[in-house]
Amino acid sequence: MTSAYLGAEGAPDLLALLGGAEPGRELRLPPSGSGRTVVLRPPAPARVVQRHVLDWVDAPAVPARDPLPALPGGVVVLTNGDPAALPLPADAVVLTGTGDVDEHDSWTRGGTPAHVRVVVDLTDPALRSAAWSAAARRVLDLHELVFLVMRRCAGWFPELPAASFLVTVVSPEPSPFTGLFTGFAKSLALELPGVPVVATVHDDADPASALAVSASELANRQLLPVVRHVAGRRLVTRSRPVPAAPTAPPAPGDALVVAAGGGRGIGAAVLLALARAHRPRVVVLGSTDLSAHDPALLDAPDDAPELGRARYIKALTAGGATVAQANARFERLAGARSVRRTLTGLERLCGPGRVHYRRCDLRDTDAVRTAVSALLAEHGDVDLLLNVAGTNRAADIRTKSRADFLEVRELKVRTYLNLREAFAGREPRRWCNFGSFVGFTGQRGETDYGSANDFLNTAAECSRDRGAVEFTIGWTLWRDTGLGAGPVMRAFLAKANQFTATPTEEGVAHFLAELGHPVPPVSTVVYGDRERASIAAVVPEYADFCAASALPFVDEVTWSGPDEVTVSRTFDLDRDGFLAEHRVDGHPTLPGTFVPELAAEAAKVLVPHRVPAVFEDLVLSAFLRVYPDGRPRPKKIRARLLGEDGAESVVRVRVLADVVAPDGRVLVADREHFAVTVRMRDGYRPAPRWEHWAEEGARPVADPYHAPDSSVLLTGVFVSTEDTRLHARGKRARLALDGAGVRRWFSDLLVPSVLLDGLARVAVLDLVDGRTPVAVPRSIRRIEVFSPHNDLSLLGERVELYSTPVGLDLEDPAAANLCVAATADGRVLLEVEGTVGRVFGHVDQATGRFTAREGSTAREGSSTRRHT
DSSP states (O other), X not given: OOOOOOXXXXXXXHHHHHHTSSTTOOEEEOOOTTOOOEEEXXXXXXXXXXXXXXXXXXXXXXXXSOOOXXXXXXXXXXXXXXXXXXXXXXXXXXXXXXXXXXXXOGGGTTSOOOEEEXXXXXXXXXXXXXXOOHHHHHHHHHHHXXXXXXXXXXXXXXXXXXXXXXXXXXXXXXXXXXXXXXXXXXXXXXXXXXXXXXXXXXXXXXHHHHHHHHHHGGGBOOSSSEXXXXXXXXXXXEEEEOOOOOOSOSSOTTOEEEEETOSSHHHHHHHHHHHHHHOOEEEEEESOXXXXXXXXXXXXXXXXXXXXXXXXXXXXXXXXXXXXXXXXXXXXXXXXXXXXXXXXXXXXXXXXXXXXEEEOOTTOHHHHHHHHHHHXXXXXXXXXXXXXXXXXXXXXXXXXXXXXXXXXXXXXXXXXXXXXXXXXXXXXXXXXXXXXXXXXXXXTTOXXXXXXXXXXXXXXXXXXXXXXXXXXXXXXXXXXXXXGOSHHHHHHHXXXXXXXXXXXXXXXXXXXXXXXXSSOOSEEEEEEHHHHHHHHHHOTTHHHHHHHTTOTTOSEEEEEETTEEEEEEEEOTTTOGGGGGEEETTEEBOXXXXXXXXXXXXXXXXXXXXXXXXXXXXXXXXXXXXXXXOOOEEEEEEEEEEEEOXXXXXXXXXXXXXXXXXXXXXXXXXXXXXXXXXXXXXXXXXOOBOOOOOOTTOEEOOOGGGSTTOSEEEOGGGOOEEEEEEETTEEEEEEOOOHHHHHHHOXXXXXXXXXXXXXXXXHHOOOBTTEEEEEEEEEEEEEEEXXXXXXXXXXXXXXXXXXXXXXXXXXXXXXXXXXXXXXXXXXXXXXXXXXXXXXXXXXETTTOOEEEOTTOOTTOSGGGOOOO
């Protein structure tokens, strides 16, 4: 072995790496005698706020108080729908728009109404997308009406012996406007802590029946005061801490980034970070009129004498301005200087001619349309839109002015609708909304801000449902810029002690990491210990609920000692409808590739501080099926700690079930379905690199598992691959996840199980006499995952699937085979080694006809016993 002395070569790079000056930087050392490249990365800095993913999960109704009628006597009903569709009592007060209220509050009839019901009708097809329409304007008018009514009622509700506020959103199809009302309810509930306040969302088109279900929620224990009743399920919001796992650059070098409202504050901070790292083309849309100010003052240094507040105001008042006018002019100058600094900094980083500013009032539909039309004509399609605009005017609802309420709501909601209309037909490739933690939980004094930010959450959700890549990041306050940076707000926040002050560099790091996901989760929220404490003070059980619901295959946990735990999980088609899309001999059946997930969750209960990184010696002894008799199938997932050290914990997991006679007698206890060893580690091994195969000579073949009469038939969410083909070096395909199915069934898995299922099927691809085998795995020697990715986080990611070698005999227990899933840039997501299967038959590639293997069907043999 030879070596060369390099002296201090590379020392500056190493110092920069260790100093952490460039987040995400890595240093690659050239191959040594071993031929291996060493990659050095700085340790992740301790962060004061953490990324959380929001989703909707099932939650049982838990009664907590006496029920209240849906429409009690004297009720005040606010609706944009037809009041005749509701069973109204004779003395109900019905209001259908802001024109129904006046400064004399005549709608109260001189009394103090105790119950308010808001019935939001979103059945109009125009409300399924975020666009201006007559229906949308009526919804906004209803939302304003709700504020006006509750501003008065909040004054007496706490003094009444019984009062309630209920929102019922009737929405057969998802609507972006839902968030206006759910966000309002979240903040109102915090301002009226002793009053039942709930908002419910229903896919039932009948307002009377939806209202009846909605009213039942007034008696139930609430976590956050928003519940969805969809497809017979009761869903609530869950917040899960999920570290970002970026896989791509936030913005390629020639990307066009448009920022609506990004001239200052946190918008400016993230634009400058993007420019520093990737030098994109940038267009900033903002309302600041730079031409209204003296260019010399715009570019003067901060310590220039003429920029002193007292001197500036004195000069203006000497010219006839009032002190108030001069002060306002000074603030406008300060804002314009901030915008000019941002633009100058961006151009310095991105290069001359690559940064542009277009002035327009984002609340003005025509102005936004004109600005967007011009930028599309000049620069082409937009790669990333940052919707940053926002303001707040925190005040108790009883004292909040109508003007302030509308100003806060309109800046976010009108801006969003205007941008949507302006970009219609030429949508940005990715659309990122800057939301708020307040949109997630609500906040006292923020009925307007909470409404506007939850609107951004539901708007992004609806856009994602139709295939657009839109997402909302809910920020807590940043310490050094934005809404929380002023001295008055800082003092207020310090006294309230409810928000974590996010350092700018940390907020920027979260932003860049989120953009590193080609398709980020629809709604994330970033918060820290103070926010967690605020939530716990109001809903002490919320953290436990989120933690317990984070493992979808864990129902109950029974400890047999410190080193052994048994997890119970009952399978049935009501909760596990995805099983109907994976059938063996016509029976809904759990894919064998989901066993790592079951094992990972049980091991996580036993060793919560480590991650499931490796699965070894997986044995699949019997199918886990659900039969049409409707009986639930309880299973026991038993995890035992075999040993642990400073590097890993080794856990053996067995999935068991009792064989039960029709009369309920246990014939055989704890018969084994599956067994596997899980290696729980502190982190994942650095991902190996995979060299993608050239396409020459590849031969397309149809996936035999989708043939209609195949004994193993996969549909729906399990149609997860495309471009399946044979290759001179093996077999390959491309991952093609069903986004809607993954979000519905598999949003919270620890292992990318649908990917794993698709990868296993690639191994089976073969062509003998025009036929392709249909098989199921019986054992797998080793599976290793290299990141926290699950199927949800991989939506939109280009993932290639490979299996080698060519002449693979699946039924040979000694055969060496390897399956790999790799990203477009060659990073390996997971590896599967040593798969042994059983062939049940073949599908003719020409006719699609399935022929069972002679003497072998899926109903036969020890590997397919029927267990109940």
